[in-house]
Amino acid sequence: MNTYTLKVVEVRKETEDTVTICFKQPGLKKIKYLAGQYLTLMFRINGRRYLRPYSFSSAPGVDPFLEVTIKRVPNGVVSNYINNAVAIGDAIEVLQPIGDFVFPIERKANQVFLWGVGSGVTPLFSLLKFILNEESLNETQVHLIYGNHNIESSIFWNALHILQQEHSDRLKITHFHTRSDKNENTNTSIFGRIQPDVVLKDYDLNQVNESLHYICGPLDLKNNIKNVLSNYNLPSENLFIEDFELIKDPKDFETILTQQVEINFQGKNSSVEVLKGKSILEAALDAGIELPYSCQTGNCNTCKGKLKSGELRMIGLVKEREDLENNDYLLCCSHPLTEDVYIQI
Numbered sequence: 212m213n214t215y216t217l218k219v220v221e222v223r224k225e226t227e228d229t230v231t232i233c234f235k236q237p238g239l240k241k242i243k244y245l246a247g248q249y250l251t252l253m254f255r256i257n258g259r260r261y262l263r264p265y266s267f268s269s270a271p272g273v274d275p276f277l278e279v280t281i282k283r284v285p286n287g288v289v290s291n292y293i294n295n296a297v298a299i300g301d302a303i304e305v306l307q308p309i310g311d312f313v314f315p316i317e318r319k320a321n322q323v324f325l326w327g328v329g330s331g332v333t334p335l336f337s338l339l340k341f342i343l344n345e346e347s348l349n350e351t352q353v354h355l356i357y358g359n360h361n362i363e364s365s366i367f368w369n370a371l372h373i374l375q376q377e378h379s380d381r382l383k384i385t386h387f388h389t390r391s392d393k394n395e396n397t398n399t400s401i402f403g404r405i406q407p408d409v410v411l412k413d414y415d416l417n418q419v420n421e422s423l424h425y426i427c428g429p430l431d432l433k434n435n436i437k438n439v440l441s442n443y444n445l446p447s448e449n450l451f452i453e454d455f456e457l458i459k460d461p462k463d464f465e466t467i468l469t470q471q472v473e474i475n476f477q478g479k480n481s482s483v484e485v486l487k488g489k490s491i492l493e494a495a496l497d498a499g500i501e502l503p504y505s506c507q508t509g510n511c512n513t514c515k516g517k518l519k520s521g522e523l524r525m526i527g528l529v530k531e532r533e534d535l536e537n538n539d540y541l542l543c544c545s546h547p548l549t550e551d552v553y554i555q556i
Contacts, residue, residue: 213307214304215304217303221233222298226363226366228282232280232293232303233278234303244308245308245314246270246337247314247338249506251309254289256289264507267279267333267334268333269340280366281294281330282330306513310334316347316348321350321421323351323352324354324356325354326427326436327355327357331429331453332427333366334427339382343378343382354382355383356407358386359389362391386400387406407436427455457507457527458527459527463524466548470485472554474556476495476556485546490542492504504542515542517556521549523552524546528541
């Protein structure tokens with residue numbers, strides 16, 4: 212894994228429970244990234260190492276700093292630590308940026324729809340700035356559809372509306388607010404949850420069918436938008452979805468039992484008890500074995516291991532992984548099926 216040590220040059224409070232961490236680019240080994248990708252931050256908290264991926268809210272070629280935006284989550288060890296403790300001058304180790312929630316620059320889409328809720332706006336903000344500032348995309352129209360409780364909880368509220376004023380001919384923003392006054396509905400703020408059919412009613416079939424759609428938010432939002440887009444026969448290659456968590460169906464665990472697993476890491480064998488419902492990666496980290504990992508959603512290869520004996524099942528993968536060789540498994544979503552599992556990292 213390629214790692215970098217970055218210095219914090221600004222901590223910007225976005226909302227009551229959200230901050231943006233601004234990093235200075237290294238002097239020699241510059242970090243290259245694409246809008247919509249994420250950066251994995253590394254921390255040691257109370258003696259344990261944590262790695263957490265956070266989407267860039269900055270855009271390459273637009274913002275001078277590398278920026279990630281982090282919202283507190285209930286019982287979030289790392290997100291709470293970042294909001295409470297990270298300060299200007301801190302040096303934080305990070306992994307090389309990865310992720311495929313990016314804009315295909317070779318595509319000349321006339322319309323791009325960015326759908327997000329809460330902190331899901333982070334990679335959308337990065338994509339938005341990139342599209343608006345990329346010269347080859349100067350005819351691309353962008354529509355941001357953003358759901359929140361109210362204005363106060365809306366991340367980047369001021370920055371978004373500055374962009375809207377600067378690019379009024381190309382950018383349209385529609386807010387959905389679930390806790391604002393129903394009487395406050397305007398052309399750009401609608402009471403309730405995101406309603407994709409309301410947003411798309413002003414576009415004809417071809418406009419939607421030929422547009423690109425990016426979704427970053429909870430499962431019900433993704434399913435709702437996908438269902439509506441299916442009415443427009445949107446090609447699968449025009450839909451991009453960012454997944455921040457594995458979707459686990461309890462039925463998938465009916466045949467899973469607690470098992471002992473042998474792991475060979477850095478030439479050392481360790482026996483780890485993998486409780487039913489926990490992944491092998493989670494069990495190893497709980498046992499103090501600092502395996503490599505990053506996204507924890509089955510989208511990267513950082514936690515890949517080679518199965519030498521026994522049987523495993525990967526549970527919760529949203530995307531098919533055609534890049535894994537025989538007996539390669541992503542440990543963040545792998546669960547033992549037999550007693551004789553032996554894995555080599």
